[in-house]
Amino acid sequence: MNFKEYTRNEFLEEHLEDCPEDVNLPMLPICENGDDEEQCKKCWENAIKGIEFKNPVEVFAQNNIQLLDELRIAEEQYKMLKEGRDSLKEQILKQMEIYGVNKFEDDKFSVSYVKGSTGSTFDSAKFKKNYPDIFKEYSKPSVRAASIRFKVK
Known part of the structure; x- marks a missing residue:
């Protein structure tokens, strides 16, 4: 098989339902024939380690x-x-x-x-540096949608 025809993600996506041995790659000895999804991922990661794919x-x-x-x-x-x-x-x-x-x-x-007016802002970076425990206690996660940054040079 010519792995240079695929990117790593393309290869894994195409062979998602296969086992590494189906494409002549080594399997981990702990294989459970696809019964454990996490084991399958580990097996695939091990099997393609060192293989050079398309960039x-x-x-x-x-x-x-x-x-x-x-x-x-x-x-x-x-x-x-x-x-x-x-x-x-x-x-x-x-x-x-x-x-x-x-x-x-x-x-x-x-x-x-x-x-125009004058206001104040909160320096969260400085607060986090000086009081990391308090900062952590009052911080909450915020979800950001995927996006791109594009800069013209």
């Missing part, structure tokens, strides 16, 4: 280069639009301050002046 990063790049390039272009356009937007907002802010206008509305938009 998943290269496969990803080959399959997604156009999509990635489209995202790069969209990010560059977004950055240009955002810079222009920020500049326009700064100009409007200055004009509202000059004329003492707090709110302006018409049938297309409304703009409100929000005064």
